[in-house]
Amino acid sequence: MMSPMTHPLLTKHRDTLDAAVSAITTRGYHSVYPESPSPRIYGENAAADGKAEFEGLLGKQFDLDTPDVVDYVATESSPFGIELGVHYPRADAEALLTAARRAWPTWRDADPDTRAAVCVEILERIHRHVFTLANAVHATTGQAFVMAFQAGGPHALDRGLEAVAYGYAEQRRTPATAYWEKPAKGEPLAMNKRYHVVPRGVALVIGCNTFPTWNSYPGLFASLVTGNPVIVKPHPQAVLPLALTVRYAREVLVEAGFDADLVGLAAEDPSDRIAATLALDPRVRIVDFTGSTEFGDWLEANARQARVYTEKAGVNTIVVDSTDDFKGMCRNIAFTLSLYSGQMCTTSQAIFIPEGGIDTPDGHVSADDVVAGIAGAVAKLTGDAERAVEIIGAIVSPQVADRIDAAAETGEVVLASKRLEHPAYPGARVRTPLLVRLPADARDVYGTECFGPVSFLVTTADTRESLRLVTEVVAERGALTMGVYSTDEDVLTAAEEVAREVAVHLSCNLTGGVFVNQSAAFSDFHGSGGNPAANASLTDPAYVSGRFTIVQSRRHA
Amino acid sequence: MMSPMTHPLLTKHRDTLDAAVSAITTRGYHSVYPESPSPRIYGENAAADGKAEFEGLLGKQFDLDTPDVVDYVATESSPFGIELGVHYPRADAEALLTAARRAWPTWRDADPDTRAAVCVEILERIHRHVFTLANAVHATTGQAFVMAFQAGGPHALDRGLEAVAYGYAEQRRTPATAYWEKPAKGEPLAMNKRYHVVPRGVALVIGCNTFPTWNSYPGLFASLVTGNPVIVKPHPQAVLPLALTVRYAREVLVEAGFDADLVGLAAEDPSDRIAATLALDPRVRIVDFTGSTEFGDWLEANARQARVYTEKAGVNTIVVDSTDDFKGMCRNIAFTLSLYSGQMCTTSQAIFIPEGGIDTPDGHVSADDVVAGIAGAVAKLTGDAERAVEIIGAIVSPQVADRIDAAAETGEVVLASKRLEHPAYPGARVRTPLLVRLPADARDVYGTECFGPVSFLVTTADTRESLRLVTEVVAERGALTMGVYSTDEDVLTAAEEVAREVAVHLSCNLTGGVFVNQSAAFSDFHGSGGNPAANASLTDPAYVSGRFTIVQSRRHA
Structure with a gap:
């Protein structure tokens, strides 16, 4: 009432x-x-x-x-x-x-x-x-x-x-x-x-x-x-x-x-x-x-x-270990890298792939083929300008556009960034994503945020090294998102351990219509407040409890 | 189960x-x-x-x-x-x-x-x-x-x-x-x-x-x-x-x-x-x-x-405006000033009294008599060494003892601090509370924490000035507690406004067995986190919510 x-x-x-x-x-x-x-x-x-x-x-x-x-x-x-x-x-x-x-x-x-x-x-x-x-x-x-x-x-x-x-x-x-x-002798x-x-x-x-x-x-x-x-x-x-x-x-x-x-x-x-x-x-x-x-x-x-x-800023990562849907994985990652030209604070920047390749339902896939699979999926998604611009949009600033060119010098370009003509806006600043392949020891490159349509495919000795690198990079630089692909429950558990260790939210085996860079209000937290990418989470009780204080008064009843 | x-x-x-x-x-x-x-x-x-x-x-x-x-x-x-x-x-x-x-x-x-x-x-x-x-x-x-x-x-x-x-x-x-x-076309x-x-x-x-x-x-x-x-x-x-x-x-x-x-x-x-x-x-x-x-x-x-x-540190205050129990008020304040020789972070340091005196059930009481009433109650409580030491205890450090002597030079001493012999501990450092009377403009003295058995009785033009001074001192120096004595609901409301303004907890008309310097777990908050005395309250949700983060993981169902 x-x-x-x-x-x-x-x-x-x-x-x-x-x-x-x-x-x-x-x-x-x-x-x-x-x-x-x-x-x-x-x-x-x-x-x-x-x-x-x-x-x-x-x-x-x-x-x-x-x-x-x-x-x-x-x-x-x-x-x-x-x-x-x-x-x-x-x-x-x-x-x-x-x-x-x-x-x-x-x-x-x-x-x-x-x-x-x-x-x-x-x-x-x-x-x-x-x-x-x-x-x-x-x-x-x-x-x-x-x-x-x-x-x-x-x-x-x-x-x-x-x-x-x-x-x-x-x-x-x-x-x-x-x-x-309060109970007391005589009157309370x-x-x-x-x-x-x-x-x-x-x-x-x-x-x-x-x-x-x-x-x-x-x-x-x-x-x-x-x-x-x-x-x-x-x-x-x-x-x-x-x-x-x-x-x-x-x-x-x-x-x-x-x-x-x-x-x-x-x-x-x-x-x-x-x-x-x-x-x-x-x-x-x-x-x-x-x-x-x-x-x-x-x-x-x-x-x-x-x-x-x-x-x-932060460095978001994906660890690729194995998958039960290779094409779905590649498509899903490609969409994440392409959406709004990777200009989301949640876009994955470093994708770790074991040098020995990964197991899939269609047999073993070499590291080169994993790289090719992801690059191919991005190329397919962004190949047609008319369709591409509805996903990648435009580059927010000239500084971000310049960064793409600089990033292309840092390693082996496995997918070059292209300028596209926007069908509706002739003057638009449109670039497709750049994918660069790097060795595990190029941490100074992939371990620092490179905001924009730039992602690094990093070859590691094995998934154990991938997880170790994620731990180190995120502890140092922070991250809002982490992804993992594995059919091995032990690897997923280890990834979840890493996620807890460096306080980053984890998405496992996304192959459909949910993407590591997207979070749903009321269900997914954005940031944890537990690593250098953010000192707070949107939105949890800690995010609101400090915005007011409680002041009390008391008098005899 | x-x-x-x-x-x-x-x-x-x-x-x-x-x-x-x-x-x-x-x-x-x-x-x-x-x-x-x-x-x-x-x-x-x-x-x-x-x-x-x-x-x-x-x-x-x-x-x-x-x-x-x-x-x-x-x-x-x-x-x-x-x-x-x-x-x-x-x-x-x-x-x-x-x-x-x-x-x-x-x-x-x-x-x-x-x-x-x-x-x-x-x-x-x-x-x-x-x-x-x-x-x-x-x-x-x-x-x-x-x-x-x-x-x-x-x-x-x-x-x-x-x-x-x-x-x-x-x-x-x-x-x-x-x-x-999530509802979606086809499968959810x-x-x-x-x-x-x-x-x-x-x-x-x-x-x-x-x-x-x-x-x-x-x-x-x-x-x-x-x-x-x-x-x-x-x-x-x-x-x-x-x-x-x-x-x-x-x-x-x-x-x-x-x-x-x-x-x-x-x-x-x-x-x-x-x-x-x-x-x-x-x-x-x-x-x-x-x-x-x-x-x-x-x-x-x-x-x-x-x-x-x-x-x-902070400066805790009491505003005396009027009372329906003059003796009860004096006894209550005296106990607060005496308990553990005023060495509580919640002990009142500055007590504001209007120069025109206050109304009581026994008629108008002059400011001099309010001062005398409080000083007399403290003297009575601490007059007998054997009883006194069970309230005042001992002075925690030589520095605090030295501070008493220095404080006695700052104004009119209305109750001198005495050294008492502890019946059980011959070497104990025991001092009774010092009360010093000051004018409202001596804010540099009463407006800075003087930790120990030292309290200031401050004469103001009226209760309005008292409340203004509380607001200013607490905003600048912080406080954990504030007391007010008044039979006028408007004054109590104004005091509560001040308490909210400077985020200090308020006790109204304490004349019995509850004291402004004591708080009850589970019911009273200690500190608000809203003024310079403390950046947190013991204990509220804001005090605990930052001690952990939430990290999530998600996978397809």
Whole structure:
């Protein structure tokens, strides 16, 4: 039974919230936002409407209804060559912080249920504009459209809801009140106690270029649901997806009776370095960051007044030992290496193959043939430009494109990277994946993250050496994913031991429609927080529990 | 129904564990270890046996059955002048770390239930020797015997059990396995998933001189139950309570089928600075510390490879606004200021009184009379040496004694500190509390922790100013406790607002047998982690969730 004070949004979203909280305790399949952009699900006009809304934003000032805007910045250039020209209000750190602090009290003092319901409404509002968002993600990141829709829309929204569920559940672990009665001689000692959820303060979310929404929503919603105002600092090359997100969030907050400035946008000229300024401000008490190891380490070392959650670089690996489906293995690996040109933080970079070859149902396959199998599967997947671009998308930046050429010099090229002409975008920066074969002792090459469509096929003495190299590389450099292919249960067990040792999530014998570089919200964890690739996992209890404190009061009953 | 693999200790302690987990969700009264040292509870011979066991340790080598001991250190000198002369194996950091890592795998791979049961057995084993422990705490800290028994024994054990309950519950928040099935065209995608609790690594617990067990048990048991080996580094002046703890823990671990070196003792000569050496070692992944702000801040800044949980200095305050029981208020405050000579991290240091005086049931009382009332109550409580020493105990170190004399120069002395002769210990360092009256603008004096039997009575313009000063001082310096006395609900509400603002736990109108400086395990939180006095709370979910990570694996179903 609900109290008369129940916020209308709580009534509206109670079931969604309860189902999400249930999902994080069982971690089975759960999804709220349909991943298929099909008109049968979203309606006949949804795609066209979203595209029109997106195009209506281009070349104009992006209005956020923020006060005192003195300047605008336009910093994005699309990997597809799409003319963007969106001008965002240039952020002033002091103004953003002041506004966030001013907006805070009513949100801080709202109950966790209300905050959770408002967060779900924000997710729903974003979802209502999911095709607009998908176009923005597509244009700024270089992801093919369907991927931009899925990863940037429903999958990001599911991850956001997962963070809402964890943050909401976490706040309810301590009761709001307690009655304490201690047996004593004479009259018992009795106290009434209250426990307040006290949010930490202004939260900063620093987004990345490749997954502006997917990587930002967990931190954004984890901080917001636990009562903190949030400043969203997008990557200067991928502002629009987060600017839209901030706009929808502000709309919902105002409609729900809160202050729009609880969610602010820190758009900048890259020379502003506003992320560093904000991160060191004493009012900023939480920082979520996705990006380079260099800046992530800097934040951890310097933003000492804040809880800092980072996802940085790493070296993801696959150990090939044997398989009961050689073609399926090659196809599966090829898709992982090709999807979004390997520009996922979860893409496998080093694939270890024993020099003696591997056992398959069709007999023994030599190491050369394993290499050829994988290279052939990638070549097949990316051979036809029209089909290829729907998988590989475009290269996010000129720096990544340059890196491909440099990587080709590091070893034996078993599949060269090609420039493809994009059928829809003549100026697009499109490259197929590069595969380089290396010996086990070239660890300085394959053991350092080479972000982009570059993967190394590493020949080892045997699977034991493969596992040892994985252990060493991941302990030193970190990783978000690890794959293993083996028909030998002892090898799978040994791989699982390695995964636990270096705290990396393991996928075994993927030959079908699940890929090592993809994780499902509510079921798969992204990162463990236990190796150098990330100091936190998206999303687990540890990711949310530090975003607020409990403050108690007590008095005689 | 239990599986055949259930550890016998789990069967034995299932009910204790379940009750503790239930208690942390309701946070009502819960205690497992009786706080009264009465022979009716502990048996006629328990006190004498414990004293004999304690005395049997004095002047001898303390044997821990640790390998390769090359040297012993005896560093303790009792505030009561008790001759201790216990010689502890001098720790070698490398040997301790190697042993801890070697001992780790079976403990790491045990299930959370088994680990929790073994932890409860350790607590029970310590409890079996509680009088021995009480004598050790009494002798090393200067706490009067009954307090040493209660705070050092049952209350510390309850806090340890609370940490076990939180750590145990936290590990169970993610299921061990999940079945994931995604609807898809054709056959559904189905995966079996496993989620492993992966403990972080070697944990270091750095104890303090005043509460060697109470302040160390939460970190010790939180790390142990979550699967980490623990190295206990006692304060060189209070080694024995933790050496006994380590001994009992090792006994139980071996009996339960694990390695003794899962809990090690880092006894040192103070010049060894082994805490710093251990804290920076890459194998140390968790640090719990109670002590100075200087070393706590150093750990937070430098032990970057570890999760660091600190409790440091702070300025605890009481705001006196009005009361419905003037004598009760004065008695209650006097007890707080006197207990263990104010050497608790929770003792109130600054008491704010409005210059216009306060309302009481017996009419208006001037500020001078409030000061006189509190000073008189302290004088009464500490006037008779024989009774006084059972409350105030002894001064933990010569430095604290010196500080009393220095503090007497800072303002108007309204109650002088006296040296008392201890009836049982002629050489004991006993001083009664010093009360100094200060104006509101002497913030540099009352606004900095002056550890020991020194409290400041601060005259303010009004309660509004008192609350403002509390806000400023606590925001800057931190605090673990705050008290308020008022008959005005608006003032209590304003005080609660302040408490939330600076994240300090509040006690309202304590006039009976509950004191602002005492907290009850399972119900009261110690510290919030939201102000400079501590970066964590003992014990809440955030205190335990970072001590392990979750690592998953998945394969096709």
